[in-house]
Amino acid sequence: MVAALEAIPARQFDPASCPRLVVKIGSSLLVDAAGAVRSEWLAGMVADIAERRQQGQQIVIVSSGAIALGARRLGLEKGGRASLEDAQAAAAVGQVALAGVWEALLAAQGLTAAQVLLTLGDLEDRRRYLNVAATIARLLDLGAVPVLNENDTVATTEIRFGDNDRLAARAAQAAGASGVILLSDVDGLYTANPATEPTAQRLSVVKSLTPDIMAMATGETRSGMGSGGMAAKLLAARMAGAAGIALAICDGRVERPLTHFATHCGGTLFLPPRAAKGRKAWLAGRITVAGALVVDAGAAVALKRGASLLAAGVRGVDGRFKRGDVVAIMGSEGELLGRGLAGYDAEDACKIMGLRNEAQGPVLGYAPRAALVHADHLVLI
DSSP states (O other), rough: OHHHHOOOOOOOGTTTOSSEEEEEOOOOHHHHHHHHHHHHHHHHHHHHHHHHTTTEEEEEEEOOOHHHHHHHHTOOOGGSSSHHHHHHHHHHHHHHHHHHHHHHHHHHHHHHEEEEEEEHHHHHHHHHHHHHHHHHHHHHTTTEEEEEEEEEOOOOOGOOOOOOHHHHHHHHHHHHHHHEEEEEEESOBBSTTTTTTTTOOBBBSSSSOOOOTTOOSSSSOSSSSSOOHHHHHHHHHHHHHHOOOOOOOOEOSSSHHHHHHSSSSSEEEOSSSOOOOOHHHHHHHHOOOOOEEEEOHHHHHHHHOOOOOOGGGEEEEEEOOTTTTTEEEEOOOOOOEEEESSSSSSHHHHHTOOGGGHHHHHHHOOOSSSSBHHHHHHHOO
């Protein structure tokens, strides 16, 4: 199976094997250097979407470009990114224009566009996340094409995704998608920057996001128009993979990019290491956490076998979290192992860390729970 995918990574995203797909389009693909919509290219993109819809695949679009479009209309310098206030003003104007572009082009293919603007909190809060998931599901059932973007008009630095690559991965979890395609100005992940290293080799399939793989990325964007870069794309691949979703980076500069990806041997496919559904998929994609639990080597091994996190294996507690808050689970070397829902407030977690279950009751003053983080409420990254 992997050998076949190495030949043509796009097979992972065929309509027959991927009934629901998220496609992310970067700013540099949708908007030219002067801030105008690349209408001809976008019309080809919409034709690809319509063709896949006819084959039975449901499509969710994550579309950048609002700030770039708004900056042109407002005459703002640096593409509207000179300040947070400029970006918010540009987004307010650009979202109107962007929605109109998508509505017109999708309507020309007999499709209905639906705009969904999201902030980080909409997908970090469990109840709001479920509301987003229900809305997207209903739109798809009704035959609409949801067009998602971060609500940059109200999002501040502290509550932003910061790039639409991670938004696409997070939205895929909410949408119940099987795959994510990031259309980019590069045709995949290379062993080094292909713009400066002529011997750089493209990777067709990545089965594990090892430290060596993560080190291949930079945070730079070629166009300077967007906010992502390869580093953001690898973080998106990690988020998607932790929720059991395949992700690909492929060349969006060509005409009919989805058709091109499906029929050529380009792109990089990131295979998910495991399947995760429901609450665990939501936990896997969390960006913010209320605190952290540092575990010893024995606990780390037990977690990988599917065990709950017991207080006896915890060596450190950080943050002021409450019971039910999302906490990061860290290894002894500072590495992120996973996320989970805390079974105790931080104060009580501090009291019982390192203690076996039978020793916890006298310290707490009440009967201890089965685990500090139960396996049912824990996901490894």
